[in-house]
Amino acid sequence: MTSSLSQFHQLPLVEKIKTVASFSSLDKKDLKLIDQYQKLPDFVDLENNFGPFKIASNFLINNKDYFVPMEIEEPSVVAAASRAAKLVREGGGFFGKYLGNQMIGQLQLIGIKNFERAKREIFKNKKEILKKANETNKFLLSISGGAKDFEIKKIKNFLVLYLFVDTKDAMGANLVNTMLEEIALFVVKIVKTEIGLRIISNFAERRTVSIKGKVPIEKLALDEFSGAKVAQRILYGQKLAENDIYRAVTHNKGVMNGIDAVALATGNDFRAIESGVHSFAAKDGKYKPVTKWGLEKKFLKGEIKIPLAIATVGGATATKKSRLALKILGVKNAQELGIVAASVGLANNLAALSVLGTEGIQKGHMKLHQEFLKKTAKK
Numbered sequence: 054m055t056s057s058l059s060q061f062h063q064l065p066l067v068e069k070i071k072t073v074a075s076f077s078s079l080d081k082k083d084l085k086l087i088d089q090y091q092k093l094p095d096f097v098d099l100e101n102n103f104g105p106f107k108i109a110s111n112f113l114i115n116n117k118d119y120f121v122p123m124e125i126e127e128p129s130v131v132a133a134a135s136r137a138a139k140l141v142r143e144g145g146g147f148f149g150k151y152l153g154n155q156m157i158g159q160l161q162l163i164g165i166k167n168f169e170r171a172k173r174e175i176f177k178n179k180k181e182i183l184k185k186a187n188e189t190n191k192f193l194l195s196i197s198g199g200a201k202d203f204e205i206k207k208i209k210n211f212l213v214l215y216l217f218v219d220t221k222d223a224m225g226a227n228l229v230n231t232m233l234e235e236i237a238l239f240v241v242k243i244v245k246t247e248i249g250l251r252i253i254s255n256f257a258e259r260r261t262v263s264i265k266g267k268v269p270i271e272k273l274a275l276d277e278f279s280g281a282k283v284a285q286r287i288l289y290g291q292k293l294a295e296n297d298i299y300r301a302v303t304h305n306k307g308v309m310n311g312i313d314a315v316a317l318a319t320g321n322d323f324r325a326i327e328s329g330v331h332s333f334a335a336k337d338g339k340y341k342p343v344t345k346w347g348l349e350k351k352f353l354k355g356e357i358k359i360p361l362a363i364a365t366v367g368g369a370t371a372t373k374k375s376r377l378a379l380k381i382l383g384v385k386n387a388q389e390l391g392i393v394a395a396s397v398g399l400a401n402n403l404a405a406l407s408v409l410g411t412e413g414i415q416k417g418h419m420k421l422h423q424e425f426l427k428k429t430a431k432k
Contacts, residue, residue, distance in 0.1 A: 056118040057142060061110040062100045062132060066091070069101075073108060073120050077381045086373055100128040105374045106318045107131040108381070111138035113146030114396050121397055122378040123314035130310045133404035134397050140273065141266040141400065144352055149264035149392040154221070155201065156257055156362060158229040160214040160237055161249030171212055171244045172205050178243055179203070185239050186216065186232040193228065196221060200232055211249065214240065217259060222387040224322060224364040229253040255325045256332050257360035262388075264395045267352040268403070278411045284353045286410030287346055287403075294342040304342045305334055307405040308357065311397035319382075319390065320375030321363050329360045344402045357399045361391045 054076050061069065070087060073079065079087075090096060090104035101107040101123075109121040109131050123131050141147055165171045175182070186200035193199045198221040206213050216236070218229050233251035241248050273283040294304040309327060316323040334343050344357045364370055365379060365387045384390045 054118070056110050056112055056120050057139065058110050059139060061108070062135070066098050069103060069108065073103070073381060076118075076120055077383060079377075079380065083377055083380065086377055090374075101131045101135065102128065105377060107314075109134045109138065109397065109400075111135050111142055112393070112396065112400075113138070113142045114393055115148055116146065119383070119393055120381055121315060121393060122318040122381050123311070123397070124317035125310065125314040127310075130314060130401060134311050134400045137400035137404040137407070138396075140268045140403065143269050143272045144267035147264055147266040147392075147396040147399065149262060149396060151388045151391060152261045152263060153259045154219050154388065155217045155259040156220050156225040156229050157254045157259060158216040158218060158233045158252065159254055160216065160233050160240065160251050162212040162214070162240070162244065163247040163249045165212050165244060165246050168207050168212055171246070174243050175205060175214065175240060178239075182236050182239060186218075186236050189231045189235050190228055193221060212244075212246075215254075222365045223367040224325070224362050224387075226253045226322075226325075227367070255328045255362070257329050257362040258333065258336075260360055260362050261358060262361045262391045262395045263356070263358045264392065264399050265354070265356045266396070266399060266403075267349060267354040270348075270351055270353055273353060273407060275407060275411050283407055283411055284348065287353060287406040288348070290406045290410050291342065291344075291346045298340045301334070301340050301342050304344070304402070305331065308343055308398040308402045311399075311401035312361070312394045315390075315394040315397050316363060318375070318378040319363075319365070320369030320372055320378075322368070325362060329362060333360050344399060346403075346406070355399055355403060357395055357402070359395060359398075361395055363387055363391045363394055365390055 074084060087104040101109060106122040106124040107128065109123055112119040112121055183200045187194045190199065198219040200216055200218050202217045204215045216233060218225060218232060220228050230251065230253055237248045237251050270284050271280040273280040275283050294301045309330065312326060313323040316326055330343060334341050343359050344355060346353060346355045365384060369375055382393060384393065
């Protein structure tokens with residue numbers, strides 16, 4: 054079954070539910086939960102609204118179809134993601150992969166007088182330090198996760214140990230923080246110093262996802278604008294974002310519209326994801342767009358590369374609503390979920406750029422917004 058339903062948003066609510074239920078093999082408990090949300094006072098039957106969240110259609114990622122749950126107040130964001138996903142499907146769909154799966158924890162050592170000697174003593178005990186870290190979660194170790202390595206850096210008057218942990222399908226904050234507190238007790242005996250911060254970093258540069266997708270240029274045609282003209286305007290928008298922070302921040306905010314919505318629907322910490330992505334955008338000393346668009350023969354090609362610490366286990370991912378979202382997605386692990394979320398971010402960026410330089414963003418956005426307000430007012 055395919056998620057490529059261009060008129061999905063126009064289906065009666067009952068048909069939307071039937072379509073997704075069949076696609077994702079939802080059971081009676083799932084349907085009951087959906088029904089409960091539809092009875093809430095703030096539910097509005099509009100566009101892709103489904104109950105607990107909205108559903109984006111048309112996504113083809115690594116040759117697999119997805120209906121994507123998105124939790125966001127603006128129906129236009131979901132409509133835009135679905136439209137852009139349909140365009141990218143014309144070019145073969147999105148293709149993505151993770152470039153690593155390690156989170157980074159920091160252990161701050163205070164009051165060290167001889168930094169080189171302290172580093173040597175810590176590295177002499179490397180095997181024991183990693184062993185103690187992994188003893189805090191033997192299950193994680195049994196599935197080939199856990200603490201893998203560490204580095205030590207001198208930051209101002211501190212010595213900082215950076216612990217690298219494969220957290221598997223968890224975001225990893227509790228896992229990493231527990232490890233850091235455990236090894237701190239051992240490290241302080243080695244170097245005879247004081248312990249400062251022991252905390253995970255949300256700058257997840259070792260857990261980076263890369264997504265690519267392309268669109269046949271003629272498919273970009275929009276109203277009186279030809280596909281070639283739309284492609285040109287997209288590239289103009291990209292160029293501005295690369296050279297002006299005022300545009301770059303809003304450019305990336307549009308990307309995060311999609312990623313945050315998937316994170317919220319699946320019970321993930323969108324604040325941690327936001328901080329990681331925006332810091333990554335500025336990692337070279339200048340704030341840059343996290344997506345790139347260019348021409349490749351008869352295609353407009355886009356890509357995104359960002360740190361994305363997203364999870365399918367732990368925390369709020371265990372709630373009924375989050376489990377329903379994950380079931381609809383049919384993802385096997387956190388890496389697959391991250392690839393989906395980043396693809397949605399790239400789709401929202403494409404949708405925004407395609408209208409910003411042509412018909413303007415208010416035409417579609419305000420139409421849906423006004424319709425939403427009218428239906429809400431009637432309640």
